[in-house]
Amino acid sequence: MKELKVLIQKYKKEMIDFRRDLHQHPELQFEEFRTTEKVAETLEKIGIPYRKTEPTGIIAELVGGQPGKTVALRADMDALPVQELTDGISYKSLEDGKMHACGHDAHTAMLLTAAKALKEVQAEIKGTVRFVFQPSEENAQGAKAMVAQGAVEGVDDVFGIHIWSQMLSGTASCVVGSSFASADIFSIDFKGRGGHGAMPDACVDAAVIASSFVMNVQAVVSRETNPLDPVVVTVGKMDVGTRFNVIAENARLEGTVRCFSIETRNRVEKALKRYAEQTAAMYGGTVTVDYNYGTVPVINDEEDALFAQAIIKESFGESALIQEPPTTGGEDFSYFTENISGCFALVGCGNPEKDTQWAHHHGRFNVDEDAMEIGAELYAQYAFEYLNK
Secondary structure (H helix, E strand, O other): OHHHHHHHHHOHHHHHHHHHHHHHOOOOOOOOHHHHHHHHHHHHHHOOOEEEOOOOOEEEEEEOOEEEEEEEEEEEOOOEOOOOOOOOOOOOOOOOOOEOOOOHHHHHHHHHHHHHHHHHOHHHOEEEEEEEEEOOOOOOOHHHHHHHOOOOOOOOEEEEEEEEEEEEOOOEEOOOEEEEEEEEEEEEEEEOEOEEOOOHHHOEOHHHHHHHHHHHOOHHHHHHOOOOOOEEEEEEEEEEOOOOOEEOOEEEEEEEEEEOOHHHHHHHHHHHHHHHHHHHHHHOOEEEEEEEEEEOOEEEOHHHHHHHHHHHHHHHOHHHEOOOOOEEEEOHHHHHHOOOEEEEEEEEEEOHHHOOOOOOOOOOOOOOOOHHHHHHHHHHHHHHHHHHO
């Protein structure tokens, strides 16, 4: 719809200003109280009914002029416990140790701008657009909380977007099938028998047990899973020992598992536990393994993904559409599509000339704000065209 493109351009400055305000005031998981209020204030101003979710978040609905299906549009709102390292920007984070290092401030601003544009063509919409402003994506809890509070009740289709610094600004992608991996968290507690560092024969060294596990666990990936089915097993944290001349009694490891198949996920979980138990036993120690499911894989519905690709080409030109390979990053958008169709798109925001090519979660991450215009329009066009096709 050509009118939507004009309307998004009309609201572009407001969108950028809103994003910068959020960027200056980042809020962590389930602490997005100010962000929730800011979104609510705007929805009230433009006349779109909404309800707040607990403890944070908003679900709003725009009922079109004609009856039809319901499509949901989702944006996440939370920031990260990351220190912003970029100097020389007027909207740098005012919260020490917190920043929007993943672009969720942009997502929120883009979806709110799409809502403004769709409100102006409300009479021409055949059905209902539901706007889901979700908290707590970074710890994979927000989507489950929103679904539990009715975010997808009565919804026929759901669409989401992530700004993506690894893609050049001006591009967009929505691949068929696997898009984001599952993201699970594990913790492993090895217990030995501590003692004097000069008397190892009287001890069971938890540091040796933990180190052996870390060195050997990668065989789970290389020897126990299909080489054509991507898997990542990362031990990101090891806490062991208390002093240079004390043999450690306890060692705690924390890590993550990423994959695109539930069958593979289950196999890796069992293997991790087996490796931990056998390693501990080999050295005379014991172990406790805690494996927590995070997100399930994001698998884009084929029909929806091809539909989104057609919108990208129609709205932004053939050259704008790229096929970004699946990432082993996690996204809890997957909880919205467990029982309904949907897809998740990436909008490029990388631009070396504007220093926005930094990786997500880096202290210098930033967004080429011109890319937000594409994101906002893609939100709006997807909803309008889905309901009117």
